[in-house]
Amino acid sequence: MVKDIFRFQGIISFFDEVGKVARFAGRFFKEFLKPPYEFRELLKQCYVIGYQSLFLIGLTGFIMGLVFDLQTRPTMIEFGAESYMPAMIGISIVREIGPVITALMCAGKIGSSIGAELGSMKVTEQIDAMEVSGTNPFKYLVVTRIMATTLMLPILVIMADAVGLFGAYLVESMKGGVTFQLFFNKVMNNLSFGDMIPSFIKSYFFGFAIGLIGCYKGYTSKKGTAGVGAAANVAVVIASMLVFVIDLIAVLISDIFYDL
């Protein structure tokens, strides 16, 4: 009986939280459309979120391509399908691995930093100070960060895809003697818009979800330093989970289009 009550309360608080996030997202769209626009802060956030993540995402993408090729190569050789390696790797990286790994890395790096930054600003009354100085803190802090993650994530995904393919090419070149031109010809010949467009579109949703959750957790964090830590931690966990949920939905939708 007691267990059932706790389970029931857990379900209620889950939906309560979902409702609050939805309301927060609704406020984002409302404030996003209203002037004045904080272009300067948006550019700054694009620099912080996009440019300052380039090295991490590039390195991750490179290792991802390298390892993926090394791991799949023996099996492909066993089946006599070595010549399909570039095509298989190209499709896998562009359609699935590139966007998801990049989004997960960004959920860790960007989601936590936004959560912690806004959480500490809340705790130290910087958000209140912003409000009394005539600035709408939601617009200045939240709208710009969500916009920046939404705009920057697809760019980071494209870069991770490119660097990942280059990593795979290096393995192919060393182990199979494949030339650069041959490798990328095979990759491009087997990639269609149907592979690239859905992964590009879902990257925007990944970026939006990471920014939204990071901002929500930070902006609504409870007082105290423990609240800041919790905001950063929970932002990463929920954003990472959301990446998989969005990916599943995107795959199901694109699958319908493939069937058509």
Next chain:
Amino acid sequence: MLSNQQTLGNSNDHGDFAGPQLIEIRGVHKAFGQNHVLNGFDLDLYDKENLVIVGKSGSGKSVLLKCIVRLEEIDEGTLKVLGKNIPTLNHNELDQLRADVGFLFQGSALYDSMTVRENLQFPLRRHTERMQGLDEESLIHSTLKSVGLAHTIDMLPAELSGGMKRRIALARTLILRPKIILYDEPTSGLDPITSKEIIELILRIQKEYDTASLIITHDMDCARVISNRMIVLINGINYREGTYRELAALDEPNVKAFFK
């Protein structure tokens, strides 16, 4: 339950401060759930007056200040600042009014990611009409000079001591030339020497900029030096009101506790 509000001596006619009334609060109530913080609080602040509010921790002093600039909404009562009814103002009117009411936060609330210059630029760029025909740089320099920290202009808040942060926060408040300054524990967390410096600075600033001040403090030395009038806030009401001397002379345990 204490219910008797009392004004002592001749301080009901506010001595030398019969000028324009800047803040008028009547019967203000504020509760957070079941916790009733303000239970019909009254207050008048007059031009060029220094009014000090003392009360125990959690007695609602900071909440009162936040209600004055509408960082918190009141539940009931009248709250007028510079003749404007705060609860009914729209966002634009509120922003304009907030420029006339400076707020010095307890922890200074300087923006961590911005230099001292940028901290001062921030409110100024929201209220360009306040630049009095001066260019931004000279206004920032003159304001920093008035708090004795012109040399810190390119420093980050993390590089400043607690006392310096408090001074910079005061400079950020002063840059819009407010008519009223609200001080939330201006000397808390500071050593006695720095506290004395801050008290002297508050008095000098008040003369230089012709401001009225509403000060919340636990520091009775600060209250003695600064106050023209004091309010003892107990159980959400102005329990006793008078000058420092009048209140210190009272033989009443609830009030005496503050003067020990």
